[in-house]
Amino acid sequence: MKVAIVGGGPSGLYLGMLLKKGAPNWRVEVVEQNPSDATFGFGVVVADTGLMQLKQADDESYEELVGATAQHDRQVIVQDETPIEICLPIKGGAIPRLTLLQILEKHALKAGVTIHHNQRIESIDDLARWGLDDADVVVGADGINSVIREQFSKEFGTTYSTLSNHFAWYGTKKVFETSALVFRKYKGGYFCAHYYPYSESMSTFVAECDDKTWTSLAMDQMTNEERTHLFEKIYENELEGHELDPGPASKIWRQFPVIRSKHWVHGRYVLVGDALASAHFSIGSGTRIAMNDSIALAQDLLGSNDGIEAALEAYEKRHKPIKQKLIAASEKSYLWYENMSEWMDKYSPKEFVYRFMTRTGRVDDERLMSEFPDLAEKLEIGEQ
Numbered sequence: 001m002k003v004a005i006v007g008g009g010p011s012g013l014y015l016g017m018l019l020k021k022g023a024p025n026w027r028v029e030v031v032e033q034n035p036s037d038a039t040f041g042f043g044v045v046v047a048d049t050g051l052m053q054l055k056q057a058d059d060e061s062y063e064e065l066v067g068a069t070a071q072h073d074r075q076v077i078v079q080d081e082t083p084i085e086i087c088l089p090i091k092g093g094a095i096p097r098l099t100l101l102q103i104l105e106k107h108a109l110k111a112g113v114t115i116h117h118n119q120r121i122e123s124i125d126d127l128a129r130w131g132l133d134d135a136d137v138v139v140g141a142d143g144i145n146s147v148i149r150e151q152f153s154k155e156f157g158t159t160y161s162t163l164s165n166h167f168a169w170y171g172t173k174k175v176f177e178t179s180a181l182v183f184r185k186y187k188g189g190y191f192c193a194h195y196y197p198y199s200e201s202m203s204t205f206v207a208e209c210d211d212k213t214w215t216s217l218a219m220d221q222m223t224n225e226e227r228t229h230l231f232e233k234i235y236e237n238e239l240e241g242h243e244l245d246p247g248p249a250s251k252i253w254r255q256f257p258v259i260r261s262k263h264w265v266h267g268r269y270v271l272v273g274d275a276l277a278s279a280h281f282s283i284g285s286g287t288r289i290a291m292n293d294s295i296a297l298a299q300d301l302l303g304s305n306d307g308i309e310a311a312l313e314a315y316e317k318r319h320k321p322i323k324q325k326l327i328a329a330s331e332k333s334y335l336w337y338e339n340m341s342e343w344m345d346k347y348s349p350k351e352f353v354y355r356f357m358t359r360t361g362r363v364d365d366e367r368l369m370s371e372f373p374d375l376a377e378k379l380e381i382g383e384q
């Protein structure tokens with residue numbers, strides 16, 4: 001069995017490792033456009049619920065990932081300059097994206113996966129460069145701009161749309177005490193910063209504003225540097241003089257692309273992770289959703305006695321409802337952010353936090369009271 005995986009992000013590396021560990025005699029190769037010491041983005045949040053699935057799938061890499069994760073037990077939400085602190089029921093953590101990839105790569109290599117770095121494919125024909133054009137399975141693990149998905153977008157039934165809010169993924173040397181979401185009005189604009197520490201020397205800082213703010217404050221006319229300075233000014237109290245680092249990405253400010261594919265499989269081509277469905281960053285779970293796809297696909301490929309076609313079919317049939325629940329939560333979450341100016345104008349800080357916590361429909365009053373008792377008390381839930 002020969003498996004070609006395009007993309008050495010979390011989903012591609014994890015899939016490669018799981019396949020090779022499960023079937024050491026298979027040929028499993030990953031083609032990745034970046035060198036092994038570079039990636040986009042800074043730290044990513046990985047909640048404990050997500051990590052438990054990784055533990056079940058592969059204890060060895062799980063232990064190392066946990067060891068490299070900075071734990072958060074609290075989150076603060078600030079609206080109208082009023083902070084409300086939330087004790088997190090499940091410990092969450094953040095890990096540098098590069099560390100995450102390097103750990104996964106180490107375990108993939110140890111299992112015997114071949115990884116081709118600095119190699120971008122422009123079409124499936126390029127797989128011939130490594131003798132992978134006749135692979136039994138070709139996996140599109142190549143993220144939001146997937147070449148594999150694009151090549152068969154009609155067959156996958158792919159749809160595209162773009163959210164209106166604008167966001168940028170920064171890092172900063174300010175090591176925040178804990179994870180926070182700070183909603184702030186500034187010169188008539190509506191802004192949000194989501195920041196969290198992910199190492200002893202760095203924090204992630206995701207900056208966001210709505211489209212009306214983008215044009216009314218002439219951010220559309222600004223250079224990236226000017227936008228960065230604007231955010232440094234708006235959040236100067238939090239940053240305490242530290243700069244925002246845009247990293248190497250050239251297009252730092254973006255609008256989130258919503259990409260969905262009706263079909264997950266086309267012949268021997270199959271999609272996982274963001275290539276299949278882009279998960280909005282506001283639920284902080286895109287990485288684990290992507291790695292869960294890899295767990296499901298590896299299980300079906302390794303466990304199949306009825307051939308590859310049946311295994312790929314089983315992957316889609318079995319895993320789709322599970323993934324769709326998480327993607328639906330991500331959709332409700334981004335719709336909430338798309339209207340954040342309305343909520344910032346309309347709600348008191350307590351009401352705002354309540355609406356935020358219940359925005360995806362996955363948390364109701366009962367769950368708030370059982371899992372976030374301190375918050376439920378602050379918000380006076382269940383006292384009417």
Ligand SMILES: Cc1cc2nc3c(=O)[nH]c(=O)nc-3n(C[C@H](O)[C@H](O)[C@H](O)COP(=O)(O)OP(=O)(O)OC[C@H]3O[C@@H](n4cnc5c(N)ncnc54)[C@H](O)[C@@H]3O)c2cc1C
Pocket residue numbers: 006007008009010011012031032033034041043044045046119120121122141142143144145146147168169206272273274275279280281284285286287288290
């Ligand atoms: C601002 C922001 C903040 C986020 N924060 C979090 C967070 O806190 N927690 C979380 O879990 N998720 C977060 N995410 C989401 C997370 O980054 C993604 O959901 C996750 O990386 C998806 O993994 P993937 O393996 O499917 O794709 P990717 O991570 O995108 O990996 C795809 C890989 O394929 C490679 N590639 C692409 N095209 C080609 C090609 N043609 N040839 C060869 N290689 C190619 C890329 O270089 C990349 O390495 C965030 C995203 C954003 C934008």
